[in-house]
Amino acid sequence: MNYIQRGTPEFSRTNWALFAAGFITFMNLYITQPILPLFSKEFDVSPAFASLSLSLTTFSLAVSLVIVGSLSEAWGRKRMMTISIFTASILTLAIAFSPTFEVLLVLRIIQGVAFAGLPAIAMAYLGEEMNSRDLGMAMGLYISGNSVGGLAGRIIMGTLTDLFNWQVGMICIGVLSLLISIYFVTALPQSKHFKPQKLQLGSLTSSLFSHLKDTTLLKLYGIGFLLMASFVTLYNYIGFKLLAPPYSLSTTIVGGIFIVYLVGTVSSTWFGNLANKHGRQRILLSGIALMLIGSLITLNSILFLKIIGITILTFGFFGAHSIASSWVSYRAKHDRAQASSLYLFFYYFGSSVGGTAGGFLWSKFGWEGVIALITFFLLISFVLVILLKARNKK
Numbered sequence: 001m002n003y004i005q006r007g008t009p010e011f012s013r014t015n016w017a018l019f020a021a022g023f024i025t026f027m028n029l030y031i032t033q034p035i036l037p038l039f040s041k042e043f044d045v046s047p048a049f050a051s052l053s054l055s056l057t058t059f060s061l062a063v064s065l066v067i068v069g070s071l072s073e074a075w076g077r078k079r080m081m082t083i084s085i086f087t088a089s090i091l092t093l094a095i096a097f098s099p100t101f102e103v104l105l106v107l108r109i110i111q112g113v114a115f116a117g118l119p120a121i122a123m124a125y126l127g128e129e130m131n132s133r134d135l136g137m138a139m140g141l142y143i144s145g146n147s148v149g150g151l152a153g154r155i156i157m158g159t160l161t162d163l164f165n166w167q168v169g170m171i172c173i174g175v176l177s178l179l180i181s182i183y184f185v186t187a188l189p190q191s192k193h194f195k196p197q198k199l200q201l202g203s204l205t206s207s208l209f210s211h212l213k214d215t216t217l218l219k220l221y222g223i224g225f226l227l228m229a230s231f232v233t234l235y236n237y238i239g240f241k242l243l244a245p246p247y248s249l250s251t252t253i254v255g256g257i258f259i260v261y262l263v264g265t266v267s268s269t270w271f272g273n274l275a276n277k278h279g280r281q282r283i284l285l286s287g288i289a290l291m292l293i294g295s296l297i298t299l300n301s302i303l304f305l306k307i308i309g310i311t312i313l314t315f316g317f318f319g320a321h322s323i324a325s326s327w328v329s330y331r332a333k334h335d336r337a338q339a340s341s342l343y344l345f346f347y348y349f350g351s352s353v354g355g356t357a358g359g360f361l362w363s364k365f366g367w368e369g370v371i372a373l374i375t376f377f378l379l380i381s382f383v384l385v386i387l388l389k390a391r392n393k394k
Contacts, residue, residue, distance in 0.1 A: 002192060003129065003130060003131040003132075003193070004129050004130050004131060004134070004138075004189075005131045005134060006131070006133075006134045006137065010189055011134070011138075013187050013188070013189060014126075014129065014130075014138070014188065014189055015138055015141045015142070016187060017183070017184050017187035017188035018122050018125070018126070018141075018142045018145065018188065019141060019142060019144065019145030019148075020145065020180050020183055020184050020187070021081060021085055021118055021122060021145070021184050021188075022118070022119075022122065022142050022143070022144075022145030022146040022149055023145045023146075023148055023149035023152070023180065024085050024088070024089065024149060024177045024180050024181060024184070025084075025085065025088065025115055025118045025119065025146070025149065026145075026146045026147070026149035026150040026153065027149035027150065027152050027153035027156075027173060027176075027177065028088050028089065028092050028111070028115070028153060028173060028174075028177060029054075029057065029058070029061075029115055029150070029153075030054065030150045030153050030154060030235075031092070031153045031154070031157045031169070031170065031173055032053040032054050032057075032108070032157075033054055033154060033235060033236060033239070034154045034157055034158040034161075034239055034251065034254060034255045034258065035157060035158070035161055035166050035169075035251065036050045036051055036053070036054070036236060036239055036240070037050075037239050037240050037243050038161065038166060038251065039053060039101065043100075043101040045101060046359070046363065047237070047240055047359045047362055047363060048356055048359030048360055048362075048363065049359075050359075051236055051355050051356055051358075051359045052105055052356065053101075053104060053105060053108055054108075054232070054236065054351070054355055055351070055352040055355045055356045056105055056108055056109050056112065056352070057108040057109065057111060057112040057115070058112065058232075058348040058349075058351040058352045058355070059109075059112065059348070059349065059352040060109045060110070060111075060112030060113050060116075061112035061113070061115045061116050061344075061348045062344070062345045062346075062347070062348035062349040062351075062352065063345070064112065064113040064115075064116035065116045065119065065341040065342075065344045065345050065348070066208070066338070066341045066342060066345050067116075068080060068084075068116040068117050068121070068341070072117075072121045072124070076191065076194060077121050077124065077125045077128075077191050077194055078125075078188055078190060078191060080117045080121050081117055081118050081121050081122060081125075081184075081188075082181075082184070082185055083117055084114055084115065084116065084117025084118045084121075085117075085118060085177070085180075085181045085184060086178070086181050087114040087117075088111055088114040088115050088177070089174055089177035089178045089181055090174070090178070091107060091110060091111040091114060092111070092170055092173055092174035092177060093170070093171060093174035093175070094107055095107045095108065095111070095170055096167040096168075096170035096171045096174065097167070119340075119344050121340075122142055123139065123142075123325060123328075123329055123340040123344075124329070124340050125191065125194075126138050126139055126142060126329070127329040127330075127332075127340070128191065128193045128194055129189075129191060129192060129193055132330075133276075135326060135329065135330070136272035136273065136275060136276055136322075136326050137269060137272055137273065139268075139272060139322055139325060139326040139329070140268040140269035140270075140271065140272035140273075140322045140326075141268075141269060143264070143268040143318060143321060143322045143325070144264065144265035144266075144268045144269060144318075146264075147261045147262070147264030147265050147268065147314075147318050148261065148262070148264075148265055150258070150261055151258050151259060151261030151262060153173060154255050154258035154261075155255045155256060155258055155259065156169060156172065156173055156255075157169040157170075157173065157255060158251045158252050158254060158255020158256065158258075159251075159252045159255060159256075160172060161251050161252075161255075162250055162251045162252040163252075208338055208342070211332065211338060211339050211342055212342070214331070216331055216388060217328060217331055217332065217339065217342070217343075219384045219385075219387060219388055220324050220327055220328050220331070220343060220388075221328075221342055221343055221345075221346040222346065222380075222381070222384050223284070223320075223324050223381050223384050223385060224321070224324055224325070224343050224344070224346050224347035224350065225346040225347060225349060225350035225353075226350060226377045226378065226380055226381035226384070227288070227291070227317060227320055227321055227324065227347070227350070227377075227381060228321075228347045228348065228350040228351045228354070229350035229351065229353055229354025229355075229377050230291060230295070230313075230317070230354060230374045230377040230378050230381075231291075231313070231314075231317045231351075231354075232350075232351040232354050232355045232358075233354040233355060233357070233358035233370060233373055233374055233377075234295060234298070234310070234313060234358075234370065234374060235258075236355045236358055236359070237358050237359070237362045237367070237370050238254075238257075238298075238306075238310065239254050240362060241367050242254050242257070242303075242306075247303060257307060257310065260307065260310055260311040260314050261314060263311055263314055263315040263318070264314055264315065264317070264318030264319075265318075266315070267287075267315045267316070267318045267319035267322075268318040268319060268321070268322040269322075270319065271283055271287060271318075271319030271320070271322050271323055272322050272323070272326065275323050275326075280323050280326075280327050281385060281388055283319070283323055284320055284323045284324060284327075284385050285382065285385050285386070286316075286319075287316045287317070287319040287320025287321075287323065288316065288320055288378055288381050288382050288385065289316070289382070290312055290313070290315060290316025290319070291312075291313045291316040291317055291320065291378055292375065292378045292379075292382075293309075293312055293313075293316075294308075294309045294310065294311070294312030294313030294314070294315075294316060295309065295313050295371050295374045295375065295378070296309070296371065296375070297309030297312065298310060298313075298367070298371065299367070299368065299371055321347075324343070325340070325343060328340055328343045350377075354373070354374075354377065357373060358370050358373055361373050
C-alpha cells in the first residue's frame with residue numbers, strides 16, 4: 001500500500017515537517033505560562049485569573065478539536081494543518097498589542113480555536129500514512145516536537161521579558177512561527193491514503209458517538225485528561241513558587257528551568273519503542289509512576305531536588321502521553337481524526353481544569369495543595385490503566 005517506512009527520505013521529511021508543526025503549536029500555546037506571575041502583578045489579578053490566559057486557550061482548543069477533526073475528514077489533512085499554524089502565528093503577533101488583559105484573553109480564546117487544526121489531524125495523518133511498525137516511533141518524534149516547542153516558547157518568553165518586556169517576546173515568537181510555517185508547507189508530503197468524506201453532520205455525529213461507546217477509548221480519554229491536568233498544574237504554579245522568597249529567582253532563570261522539557265524528546269520516542277517490546281499497558285503504568293514520584297520530590301525545599309522532581313515528572317509525562325495517544329490511533333478502526341480529536345479534547349480539557357483548580361489550591365494551601373491535587377489525578381489515572389483490557393496490551 002506504499003506506506004511511509006523508517007529509513008526512507010519521505011520518512012525523514014514527514015517527521016521533520018510534523019516536528020516543526022508541533023514545535024510551532026506548543027511554542028505559541030504555552031508562551032503565557034512562564035509570565036503568569038507577571039500578568040498577576042501587572043494587571044492586578046489573582047493567580048487563578050492570570051492562569052486563564054492559558055486555561056481558556058486550552059479550553060477553546062479542546063472544544064474546537066472535535067469539530068476541526070471532523071472537518072478534516074472532508075477537507076483534507078495538510079490543508080487544515082497549514083491554516084492552523086499560520087493563523088496561530090499571526091494571532092501571537094496581535095496579542096502583543098493587547099490594550100487590556102480582557103482583550104488578551106479574547107485573542108487567546110480565538111488562538112485556541114486556531115491551534116485545534118494541528119494536533120488531532122497530525123496524529124490522524126501519521127496513523128494513515130505511516131507503516132504500522134513505525135507508527136510508535138513516528139508519533140514519539142512528533143510529540144518530541146511538542147516538547148521542544150513548549151521549551152523554546154517558555155525560554156524565549158522568559159528571557160525576552162527580562163531583557164525587554166513580554167510584548168517583545170510575543171512579537172519575536174510570532175515572526176519565528178511564520179518562518180517555520182513556510183517550511184512545513186514545503187516539506188510535508190501530501191496524503192496518499194486519505195479518503196475524503198462528504199461533510200454530513202449525521203454520519204459524523206454517529207461516528208463520534210461510536211468512539212465514545214468504546215470503553216477502551218473512554219479509559220484512554222480519561223487517562224489523557226488526568227495526565228495533562230497533572231502536568232499543567234505543576235508547571236503553572238512552579239513559577240509562583242520560585243519567583244517568591246526564599247528562592248526569588250528571575251523570570252529568565254525560571255524560564256530556563258523549562259529546559260527539562262528536553263527529556264520529553266527522549267522519553268516520548270523511547271517509551272514508544274519500549275511499548276512495542278513490552279506492551280503498552282506496562283510502559284504506560286511506568287510513565288505514570290514516574291510522574292507521581294517526580295511530583296512528590298518537589299515537596300522538598302532544596303531547589304536542586306525540586307528541579308530533579310520536575311525533570312522526572314516531565315520525563316514520565318511525555319512518555320506516558322506518547323503511549324496513550326498512539327494507543328488511540330491504533331485502537332480506532334475508522335475516523336481516526338475524530339478519535340484523536342476526542343482524546344485531545346479530554347487532554348486539553350484536563351489542562352483547563354487542572355490549571356485553574358491548581359490556582360485555588362495554591363492560594364489556599366500553597367505548594368502542598370498543588371501536589372495533593374496532582375497526586376489525586378495520577379492515582380485515578382493509574383487505576384484506569386489497570387482497568388484496560390489485557391487483550392489491548394499489544
